[in-house]
Amino acid sequence: MKLILKNAKKFNEDKTSNIYIADGKFAAEFAEDQADRVIDLKGACVTPGLVDMHCHLREPGGEYKETIKTGTASAAKGGYTSICPMPNTNPVADNAAVISGIMKKAKEADNCRVYPIGAATKGIDGELISEMGLMKEAGIVAVSDDGHPIKNAGIMRKVMEYASDFDLPVLNHCEDKSLSEGAMNEGTVSTTIGIRGIPTAAEDIMIARDIILSEYLNIPVHICHVSTKGGVRMIRDAKARGVKVTCETCPHYFTLTDDCCETYDTNFKMHPPLRTEEHKQAIIEGIKDGTIDAIATDNAPHHADEKVCEFSVALNGILGFETAFALGYTYLVKTGEISMAKLIDLMCYGPSNILKLGRGGMNIGDDADLAVFDLENEFTFDKEKMLSKSRNTPYDGWKLYGETLLTVMGGKVTYEKLC
Amino acid sequence: MGSASANISTSGSSVNKGESLLDTARTIDMMGTDIIIMRHNQSGAPHFIAPYLKASVVNAGDGMNEHPTQALLDMLTMYERFDTFEGKNIAICGDIYHSRVVRSNAIGLKKLGANVSVYGPKTMMPIGIENMGVRIADSVADCIKDADAVMGLRVQLERQQKSLFPSIAEYAKFYAITPEMLALAKPDAFLMHPGPCNHGVELPTAVYDCDQSVINEQVTNGVAVRMAVLYLLMARRNQL
Numbered sequence: 001m002k003l004i005l006k007n008a009k010k011f012n013e014d015k016t017s018n019i020y021i022a023d024g025k026f027a028a029e030f031a032e033d034q035a036d037r038v039i040d041l042k043g044a045c046v047t048p049g050l051v052d053m054h055c056h057l058r059e060p061g062g063e064y065k066e067t068i069k070t071g072t073a074s075a076a077k078g079g080y081t082s083i084c085p086m087p088n089t090n091p092v093a094d095n096a097a098v099i100s101g102i103m104k105k106a107k108e109a110d111n112c113r114v115y116p117i118g119a120a121t122k123g124i125d126g127e128l129i130s131e132m133g134l135m136k137e138a139g140i141v142a143v144s145d146d147g148h149p150i151k152n153a154g155i156m157r158k159v160m161e162y163a164s165d166f167d168l169p170v171l172n173h174c175e176d177k178s179l180s181e182g183a184m185n186e187g188t189v190s191t192t193i194g195i196r197g198i199p200t201a202a203e204d205i206m207i208a209r210d211i212i213l214s215e216y217l218n219i220p221v222h223i224c225h226v227s228t229k230g231g232v233r234m235i236r237d238a239k240a241r242g243v244k245v246t247c248e249t250c251p252h253y254f255t256l257t258d259d260c261c262e263t264y265d266t267n268f269k270m271h272p273p274l275r276t277e278e279h280k281q282a283i284i285e286g287i288k289d290g291t292i293d294a295i296a297t298d299n300a301p302h303h304a305d306e307k308v309c310e311f312s313v314a315l316n317g318i319l320g321f322e323t324a325f326a327l328g329y330t331y332l333v334k335t336g337e338i339s340m341a342k343l344i345d346l347m348c349y350g351p352s353n354i355l356k357l358g359r360g361g362m363n364i365g366d367d368a369d370l371a372v373f374d375l376e377n378e379f380t381f382d383k384e385k386m387l388s389k390s391r392n393t394p395y396d397g398w399k400l401y402g403e404t405l406l407t408v409m410g411g412k413v414t415y416e417k418l419c
Numbered sequence: 420m421g422s423a424s425a426n427i428s429t430s431g432s433s434v435n436k437g438e439s440l441l442d443t444a445r446t447i448d449m450m451g452t453d454i455i456i457m458r459h460n461q462s463g464a465p466h467f468i469a470p471y472l473k474a475s476v477v478n479a480g481d482g483m484n485e486h487p488t489q490a491l492l493d494m495l496t497m498y499e500r501f502d503t504f505e506g507k508n509i510a511i512c513g514d515i516y517h518s519r520v521v522r523s524n525a526i527g528l529k530k531l532g533a534n535v536s537v538y539g540p541k542t543m544m545p546i547g548i549e550n551m552g553v554r555i556a557d558s559v560a561d562c563i564k565d566a567d568a569v570m571g572l573r574v575q576l577e578r579q580q581k582s583l584f585p586s587i588a589e590y591a592k593f594y595a596i597t598p599e600m601l602a603l604a605k606p607d608a609f610l611m612h613p614g615p616c617n618h619g620v621e622l623p624t625a626v627y628d629c630d631q632s633v634i635n636e637q638v639t640n641g642v643a644v645r646m647a648v649l650y651l652l653m654a655r656r657n658q659l
């Protein structure tokens with residue numbers, strides 16, 4: 001398969017050029033008549049394929065919400081070419097057999113490179129460390145118990161030590177569950193609408209613990225989806241004194257606040273919960289000054305039956321693949337907070353570096369993973385057009401910039417919007 | 420050696436009736452005992468009782484602190500093959516954290532001029548062991564490469580319940596001294612293990628029984644070393 005993308009405007013270049021792809025790699029120029037397909041991008045923006053270090057594909061066990069096939073198609077529509085599904089499937093992805101099954105399904109779907117995250121502890125129950133070495137051989141790139149954070153500091157230490165033997169990053173969803181029995185951020189809104197609150201302290205306490213362990217053991221730790229001002233501040237301070245801590249945030253933490261929960265719309269319910277404007281601004285500050293290394297989606301499909309219900313009963317999480325880039329572009333780049341190059345750092349090189357995936361190269365010989373976005377024209381996001389099996393997005397009807405026009409993974413077109 | 424001996428274990432003695440260690444030791448001392456050989460699960464137990472007694476105390480293993488006669492028999496086994504310890508590379512792999520064998524060997528081998536490398540799962544590596552003069556290796560391969568002697572250590576299977584390793588399958592795959600790993604040592608290197616060995620965990624049976632294995636010889640040397648310890652100790656006592 002030989003592909004030519006004409007009039008491409010690479011995200012870090014001012015003028016347009018042609019991109020040549022052959023045998024799955026970026027290639028040197030060749031004649032147009034040798035190409036199987038020529039696509040005129042008419043000056044649209046080309047970026048390396050995006051990397052999502054934190055998502056949920058729900059397979060095995062949750063196929064009624066999403067499958068690896070539909071989930072990776074949804075990711076491709078968002079411009080993603082590499083994604084990392086979390087292990088909270090059923091059965092839990094805590095052994096090589098389940099990981100191999102995920103890898104096999106991902107290969108069959110062939111929409112994205114799928115790099116699974118293995119469970120840090122068996123059954124993600126925080127007690128016994130998992131078979132990280134055997135899972136790494138099956139394809140995992142990191143370990144995490146995600147929504148079931150390891151509450152016992154002694155076990156967390158063992159997880160970090162053992163994972164470091166296999167050079168596997170440990171990703172921790174920081175939440176002290178003894179403080180977080182609520183359904184939304186604890187504050188004026190939760191009090192006003194009568195919903196139990198989750199304090200920012202629940203997140204901050206565990207971030208502090210993990211930083212302390214990382215510093216003491218001199219082993220890296222990665223903090224998942226940071227949502228608080230205190231978290232950003234502690235991570236910034238830790239980085240300044242050389243602690244090997246990295247972190248991510250998600251688009252909802254720099255675009256939404258807990259005010260959105262006032263109507264009990266469960267599409268604004270997730271863990272960690274949406275915080276106040278003050279915290280949202282702190283997240284943007286952390287993005288700007290480099291404290292935050294990555295933007296992940298925490299893409300979390302749920303069936304309507306799990307979301308169309310009372311607020312406190314609804315499951316946590318929202319879809320993210322198909323809106324992440326447009327939200328980042330519209331609310332960070334277009335507003336002048338960060339440059340386009342910085343956004344690509346956050347959505348490609350940053351996560352790729354943390355997980356040592358080696359993604360994002362666009363030189364001749366590199367895997368041809370790229371995305372093309374329309375940065376000029378506003379579009380209205382329509383949840384009914386999503387490729388996910390689920391519809392739990394809070395962004396339906398939002399007017400955004402940065403619609404995906406084309407996604408190419410390993411030289412194969414995995415998504416295209418027919419113009 | 421013409422001595423009379425008596426065995427006392429906690430299960431068959433007044434220790435499990437609540438008698439303190441010191442009282443038990445004093446009682447034995449008062450019976451006119453010359454030498455008390457003591458193995459105890461608490462580090463420092465022999466050090467603690469010795470000053471109170473007329474008898475000599477031999478440490479036969481205290482907690483995770485030391486196992487001096489094991490190290491002496493290990494060094495005797497090496498000595499029979501080395502012209503000198505100077506510059507020899509000794510690799511020790513396994514549960515370093517809990518091993519009294521490692522600590523005694525580190526002290527002894529360093530004194531004799533050998534280089535000691537240690538490696539085990541990070542969950543079983545004690546903080547600061549490099550300050551005992553050993554090198555912390557990056558992997559089993561790195562530990563064993565160019566070694567003159569390779570020592571495996573017993574990993575207690577119960578340690579899975581403490582999250583020190585996830586499974587026997589994984590330990591055997593990533594931390595065992597396999598034939599491929601042993602091949603990284605010098606051609607005339609030999610393999611040791613203080614016993615008892617978990618076959619198929621820290622050592623595949625094929626390695627335990629291989630030509631390079633001197634594990635059975637260690638047992639024989641253990642008798643000689645312990646006889647020597649008693650002999651020298653009695654000779655010294657008789658001079659007093």
Ligand SMILES: [Zn+2]
Pocket residue numbers: 146147173224225271272298
């Ligand atoms: Zn999470």
